[in-house]
Amino acid sequence: MDRYLVISSDGHAGPHAAAYRDYVDPGYRELFDVALPIQIEMTEQAAKSFLVADINREWRKGRDQELSGAWDAEVRDKVLDADGVAAEVLFPDGVTEMNAPPFGAGFSMSPEGVSADLQWAGCVAHNRWMAEFVSTAPERRIGLACIPVLWDVGRAVEGIRWSHENGLRGVIFPPRWGSHDAYHHTKYDPVWEICQDLGMPVHFHSGPAPFEEYFGPIPAPAGHAVQPGAMGTYISEVALWLVRPLTFMLWGGVFERFPKLKVALTEGTAIWVPEYLQLLEQRYSVTHYAQKLGDYRSHLSMSPANYFRRNVRVGASCMPRREAEMRHQIGVDTLMWGTDYPHPEGSWPYTRNQMHETFRDLPEDEIGKMLGGNAAAFYGVDTEKLAPLVARIGPEKRSFRTAADAVAAAERGSAPSPETQETA
Amino acid sequence: MDRYLVISSDGHAGPHAAAYRDYVDPGYRELFDVALPIQIEMTEQAAKSFLVADINREWRKGRDQELSGAWDAEVRDKVLDADGVAAEVLFPDGVTEMNAPPFGAGFSMSPEGVSADLQWAGCVAHNRWMAEFVSTAPERRIGLACIPVLWDVGRAVEGIRWSHENGLRGVIFPPRWGSHDAYHHTKYDPVWEICQDLGMPVHFHSGPAPFEEYFGPIPAPAGHAVQPGAMGTYISEVALWLVRPLTFMLWGGVFERFPKLKVALTEGTAIWVPEYLQLLEQRYSVTHYAQKLGDYRSHLSMSPANYFRRNVRVGASCMPRREAEMRHQIGVDTLMWGTDYPHPEGSWPYTRNQMHETFRDLPEDEIGKMLGGNAAAFYGVDTEKLAPLVARIGPEKRSFRTAADAVAAAERGSAPSPETQETA
Numbered sequence: 001m002d003r004y005l006v007i008s009s010d011g012h013a014g015p016h017a018a019a020y021r022d023y024v025d026p027g028y029r030e031l032f033d034v035a036l037p038i039q040i041e042m043t044e045q046a047a048k049s050f051l052v053a054d055i056n057r058e059w060r061k062g063r064d065q066e067l068s069g070a071w072d073a074e075v076r077d078k079v080l081d082a083d084g085v086a087a088e089v090l091f092p093d094g095v096t097e098m099n100a101p102p103f104g105a106g107f108s109m110s111p112e113g114v115s116a117d118l119q120w121a122g123c124v125a126h127n128r129w130m131a132e133f134v135s136t137a138p139e140r141r142i143g144l145a146c147i148p149v150l151w152d153v154g155r156a157v158e159g160i161r162w163s164h165e166n167g168l169r170g171v172i173f174p175p176r177w178g179s180h181d182a183y184h185h186t187k188y189d190p191v192w193e194i195c196q197d198l199g200m201p202v203h204f205h206s207g208p209a210p211f212e213e214y215f216g217p218i219p220a221p222a223g224h225a226v227q228p229g230a231m232g233t234y235i236s237e238v239a240l241w242l243v244r245p246l247t248f249m250l251w252g253g254v255f256e257r258f259p260k261l262k263v264a265l266t267e268g269t270a271i272w273v274p275e276y277l278q279l280l281e282q283r284y285s286v287t288h289y290a291q292k293l294g295d296y297r298s299h300l301s302m303s304p305a306n307y308f309r310r311n312v313r314v315g316a317s318c319m320p321r322r323e324a325e326m327r328h329q330i331g332v333d334t335l336m337w338g339t340d341y342p343h344p345e346g347s348w349p350y351t352r353n354q355m356h357e358t359f360r361d362l363p364e365d366e367i368g369k370m371l372g373g374n375a376a377a378f379y380g381v382d383t384e385k386l387a388p389l390v391a392r393i394g395p396e397k398r399s400f401r402t403a404a405d406a407v408a409a410a411e412r413g414s415a416p417s418p419e420t421q422e423t424a
Numbered sequence: 425m426d427r428y429l430v431i432s433s434d435g436h437a438g439p440h441a442a443a444y445r446d447y448v449d450p451g452y453r454e455l456f457d458v459a460l461p462i463q464i465e466m467t468e469q470a471a472k473s474f475l476v477a478d479i480n481r482e483w484r485k486g487r488d489q490e491l492s493g494a495w496d497a498e499v500r501d502k503v504l505d506a507d508g509v510a511a512e513v514l515f516p517d518g519v520t521e522m523n524a525p526p527f528g529a530g531f532s533m534s535p536e537g538v539s540a541d542l543q544w545a546g547c548v549a550h551n552r553w554m555a556e557f558v559s560t561a562p563e564r565r566i567g568l569a570c571i572p573v574l575w576d577v578g579r580a581v582e583g584i585r586w587s588h589e590n591g592l593r594g595v596i597f598p599p600r601w602g603s604h605d606a607y608h609h610t611k612y613d614p615v616w617e618i619c620q621d622l623g624m625p626v627h628f629h630s631g632p633a634p635f636e637e638y639f640g641p642i643p644a645p646a647g648h649a650v651q652p653g654a655m656g657t658y659i660s661e662v663a664l665w666l667v668r669p670l671t672f673m674l675w676g677g678v679f680e681r682f683p684k685l686k687v688a689l690t691e692g693t694a695i696w697v698p699e700y701l702q703l704l705e706q707r708y709s710v711t712h713y714a715q716k717l718g719d720y721r722s723h724l725s726m727s728p729a730n731y732f733r734r735n736v737r738v739g740a741s742c743m744p745r746r747e748a749e750m751r752h753q754i755g756v757d758t759l760m761w762g763t764d765y766p767h768p769e770g771s772w773p774y775t776r777n778q779m780h781e782t783f784r785d786l787p788e789d790e791i792g793k794m795l796g797g798n799a800a801a802f803y804g805v806d807t808e809k810l811a812p813l814v815a816r817i818g819p820e821k822r823s824f825r826t827a828a829d830a831v832a833a834a835e836r837g838s839a840p841s842p843e844t845q846e847t848a
Contacts, residue, residue, distance in 0.1 A: 055718065182637050184653040213606050229608040231720035232675030232728070236707050240664060251656030271706070275699040281697070282746075283660050296655035304656070 003394030004368055005122075006355075007142075008088035009315035010205075010266050010338030010346075014099035015071040015129055024102060026124075032102055043100060058097075059344045066349070067342045069263035070094025073136035079141065083339060083351035084395040086372065086386045087316070088335045089142045089379070090134065091172060091205055091266070092126050095342055101126035101146065106345045107205040109148045110174060111178035116151035123148055123159070131166040144170045149191055150180035159192050164198045169379055170264075171195060175204040175245050183245045184252025192258045201262035203315075206242040209234060227249060235280055240385035242268035243276065246312065250280065250304035251296075255311045262378060266315030267340060271322065273314060274329035280304040308332070313378050316370070318347050324358050324370070332366050352395060360402045367400055427818030428792055429807060431566075431799035432512035433739035434629075434690050434762030434770075438523035439495040439553055441467075447549035449528060452542075456526055467524060467543065483768045484519075490773070491764060491766045494518025497560035504564065508806045508819040509776035510810045512798065513566045513739070513803070514558065515596065515629055515690070516550050518765055523695075525550035525570065531629040533572045535602035540575035547572055547583070555590040563809045568594045568627055573615055574604035580620050588622045593803055594688075595619060599628040599669050608676025616682045625686035625802060627739075630666040633658060666692035667700065670736065674704065674728035675720075679735045686802060690739030691764060697738060698753035704728040733758070737802050739792075742771050748782050748794070756790050760799045776819060784826045791824060 014020075017040055024032050060067060069076035071094060080088065092100060092106045100106050104114040105122030123146040134143035145163035149156040160171055181187060195202050214230040242265055255261060284303040300307075309331055316323060317338040327335060337355070340346030347354040359367045376383050438444075441464060448456050484491060493500035495518060504512065517523060518531045524530050528538040529546030539650050547570040558567035569587035573580040584595055605611060619626050638654040666689055679685060708727040724731075733755060740747060741762040751759060761779075764770030771778040783791045 177637075182651075182657075184638075184651045184657060186651065213601075214608075227606075227610065228606045228677050228723045229672060229675030229720075231670050231717050232707060232724075233606075233608060235717065235720075236671055236675065236703055236728075237668070244661070247660055248653065248657050251653030251660065253652050271702065272699065275696065278695065280659055283656060293655050293659065296653075296659075299652045299658075304660075 001387075001390065001394075002397050003390055004084075004397060005376060005386060005390050006083075006085050006394060007336070007372040007379075007381065008083075008085050008339040008341070009264065009313075009375050010317040010340045011090050012092065012094050012099075012341070012343060013070055013076070013090045013130070013133055013143075014092045014094040014101060014126065016098060017102070019071070020102050020122075020125045020129065023128040025121055025124065028103075028121045031118075032136070035102060039102065041101070056344055063349075065376040067095055070099055070342050073133065077137065077140070079341060079348065081393045083341070083348060084355070084393050085339065086374075086390050086394060087140045087142060087350070087381055088341075089144065089170070089203075089264075089266075089338070089375070090130060091144055091203070092130070092146060105146050105148070107146065107172050107203075108176075108208040109146060109150075109172075109174035110208065110272060111148075111150050111176060111180050113173060116148070119148045119151070119164075120155065120159075122146075125347035126164065127159070127163055127166075131163070131168055134167050134169075134239075137243075138167060139382055142170065142379050142381070143168045144172050147171045147173060148172045149188065150177055153187055153190055154406060156191050159375070160191070160194050160198065160200060164200055166181060167201075170201040170203055172203045173245070174208070175206075175242055176208050176210075177245075182248045186252075188254075189257065192254055192261050196258045196261040200264075201264055201313075201378060203264045203266055204242055204245050205266045205315075206238055207269035209238055209241045221374040239268040243272065250307050251300075253299045255307035256300055259311075259371075261311060262313070264313045264315050264336070264339070264378070267317040268314075269323070270314045270316045270319070270330050270335060271326065273331065273334065274326065277305040277308060280308065287377055313374060318345065318354070319358050319370075320390040321358050324362060327362075327366065327370065332369055333374055335370045336378065337371050353393060356400060356402075360400050362400070364397055371395075425811075425814065425818075426821050427633040427814055428508075428821060429796040429800060429810060429814050430507075430509050431760070431761035431803075432507075432509050432763040433688065433737075433799050434741040434764045435512040435514050436516065436518050436523075436764070436767060437494055437500070437554070437557055438516045438518040438525060438550065439516045440522060441524060441526070443495070443548075444526050444549045444553065449545055449548065452527075452545045453593065455542075459526060463524070463526065480674070480768055487773075491519055494523055494766050497557065501561065501564070503765060503772065505817045507765070507772060507808040508779070508817050509763065509775070510814050510818060511564045511566060511799075511805055512765075513568065513594070513688075513690075513762070513799070514554060514629075515564050515568055515627070516554070516570060520794065528533055529570050529572070531570065531596050531627075532600075532632040533574075533596075533598035534632065535572075535598060535600060535604050536572050540572070543575070543581065544571045544583075546570075551583070551587055551590075552594065555587070555592055558591050558593075562591060563806055564813075566803050566805070567592045568596050571595045571597060573597045573612065574601055574759070577611055577614055580615050584615070584618050584622065584624060588624055592624075594625040594627055596627045596629060597669070598632070599630075599666055600632050600634075601669075602690060606672045607678070608672040610676075612678075612829060613681065616678055616685050620682045621686040623686075623804060625688055625737075627688045628666055628669050629690045629739075630662055630692035633662055633665045663692040663696055667696065670732075674731050675724075677723045679731035680724055683735075685735060686737070688737045688760070688802070689734060690762070691741040692738075693747070694738045694740045694743070694754050694759060695750065697755065697758065698750065699728040701732060704732070737798060742769065742778070743782050743794075745782050748786060750788065751794065753788075756793055757798055759794045760802065761795050779819060780824060780826070784824050786824070788821055788824075792823075 065225050069079045101122045103118040103122030127145045130143040145168045147156050147159050155358040214234045215226050313336050316335045317340040319337050341348040493503045525546045527542040527546030532691040551569045552568040569592040571580050571583050638658045639650050737760050739762050740759045741764040743761050765772040
């Protein structure tokens with residue numbers, strides 16, 4: 001194969017907020033109608049105080065059609081084809097403030113300010129929609145189910161089973177637990193067990209954080225000035241909130257008891273990984289300083305860093321060149337590249353360019369792993385089935401060998417390939 | 425000078441819990457008498473569920489006399505002399521569960537579960553005791569005041585002024601703010617201003633964390649099993665809670681408005697520093713991905729990483745060899761070595777050995793900075809006054825040149841110096 005199989009580990013999809021109505025259980029529709037305008041208003045307010053509305057609007061101008069790939073399967077496939085992406089992992093929140101699932105569902109699933117029943121109702125609606133959406137091209141779409149696991153373990157297990165039976169191929173759990181039990185609690189064992197047994201990787205997606213600490217109450221009250229530094233602090237800490245669930249799971253022995261459980265941390269960058277692994281190693285090795293803490297490691301047969309290497313993958317959305325250069329420290333097998341389409345911070349509509357910028361001149365087998373091979377193994381993707389598609393849309397391997405290609409072209413006296421030109 | 429000036433950036437001192445009574449305002453003494461047995465009981469309970477009582481007891485056996493240096497100036501000086509330490513920075517919580525200041529004061533100053541007046545009363549008592557304690561050897565003892573700054577900025581400013589007038593040379597602020605305003609809030613500006621103007625470095629000390637997330641309620645209810653992994657997660661996250669106040673200050677522009685303000689982060693290791701600085705640089709540099717967030721940096725004239733290098737020092741308690749090897753990435757000027765005496769995880773009673781293990785064969789000027797030079801500059805220590813003491817107790821510079829010394833000794837046919845033997 002002279003082209004790469006590309007799998008995006010980070011895509012977002014969902015219908016317009018109002019369109020979720022049909023997917024909500026009838027008993028919740030009256031409440032849905034009351035909540036919808038409030039939800040839209042609140043999301044717009046939050047977007048205003050959090051994001052720069054102008055930039056978002058500007059970015060979207062003239063792109064309405066392509067952005068409708070958030071819910072339109074046909075449009076989405078065209079975008080994927082143009083990006084060279086054969087398959088992708090699908091989170092909720094398509095175009096952020098337009099498509100959040102109802103009742104505080106989504107990838108945040110905030111554990112506060114909402115009832116268990118309502119959050120479940122919202123997640124169920126989204127999962128039904130997603131099951132329908134992936135059915136339009138099951139080989140391309142790795143749809144994830146939103147499972148608000150903190151409230152009720154039994155219900156979570158049922159929800160995961162339903163999702164698996166309906167064609168979804170992984171689950172999203174809330175990365176923040178509020179006053180619920182954290183992820184080292186053994187009460188979650190039935191959840192890890194079914195995810196392991198059904199081969200459903202567990203996902204945490206970056207974004208959730210204690211916003212009130214940075215920005216004060218959201219939506220901001222009229223005249224409320226956000227403190228200087230609020231945004232800088234948030235973007236410097238956001239990966240930290242993403243990693244916390246995993247730290248609890250690693251030390252809690254979850255991967256000791258469930259050695260085939262898979263976890264992905266998505267869109268939280270990967271630059272923290274080497275330092276994180278070193279920290280885990282250091283904390284696992286018994287030193288004089290830790291003696292007074294007693295035995296905190298005998299329930300683990302190996303270092304938490306080793307579980308990480310075995311069980312965890314990082315969804316490296318919009319992966320910068322620097323992370324590719326750090327790939328051996330991070331783990332070449334750990335990185336799963338992603339586009340974050342259709343979010344404005346994502347690589348679309350410059351995905352092919354960015355791909356080349358990030359990976360040019362690296363060893364082919366390593367590029368292959370990071371662009372798609374790792375994700376194929378992680379999600380059990382049927383690569384045979386995707387082969388004809390890859391042969392048509394996959395980026396050419398030789399187009400990543402910029403320098404070599406230029407030399408070869410000069411020797412042949414011919415122009416470099418179109419893809420090489422594109423990235424020059 | 426053929427010996428190093430050694431300053432420990434991390435010492436702990438305080439009288440027995442009951443002895444704080446005399447330092448508490450008379451109006452609070454009745455409450456003090458009621459609270460004392462409860463405090464002792466709770467601290468013991470917490471120590472039981474948190475620390476391994478046996479190990480602590482074992483470690484202390486036969487050391488009561490030297491550990492009384494937590495409050496006895498004469499004993500303390502003997503310990504410092506034996507350790508080769510000329511001066512030290514003094515935090516509260518001498519022998520942990522025996523000497524915490526009353527009413528939830530101490531270096532945690534938890535912002536919850538206590539009233540402002542009570543926490544202030546406890547801090548005032550400790551600050552009075554500390555002022556008295558440092559007066560026994562002002563050149564050796566850099567006493568810090570506990571200032572519960574979250575409650576009332578005006579009162580904090582007063583408290584800092586009193587501390588300065590009474591011989592204390594820095595302040596400790598609570599590293600966690602609960603539902604109070606975080607440290608990027610400009611309401612704290614008068615506090616930064618007076619700390620800058622009086623040359624009082626601000627300290628955050630490692631330890632505080634959301635314990636309930638790891639361990640469940642403390643003290644643990646009877647029969648309550650701590651979840652496996654609770655301790656491993658805590659020790660892997662503890663530095664994170666220490667760094668958060670600084671992240672808010674850096675992005676909040678505190679060091680832009682107060683360019684001479686000094687901050688020290690103590691006993692939180694230093695291995696995270698290179699990665700942290702890179703993260704700040706990355707977040708400060710405008711990228712495509714950050715555009716949608718708008719302007720979050722124009723109030724800063726330079727990168728947060730540069731403020732860090734200029735204004736921040738790291739109190740590297742029980743500094744391991746690895747951190748010494750990373751000194752150029754961390755910053756040779758950033759590291760201030762410390763002993764953590766009299767805590768069981770500290771280097772005492774093996775301080776000289778550990779010093780040699782950490783610094784052997786490094787360049788002399790760099791060892792000098794990390795062992796004491798950086799702290800001397802940070803705290804404005806009168807090194808002239810300490811010179812005779814250093815000449816008597818300071819570790820010999822040549823004793824850190826193990827290999828060279830061994831060669832020289834072999835050439836001379838003589839035995840290596842006693843200090844070289846000690847570290848062999």
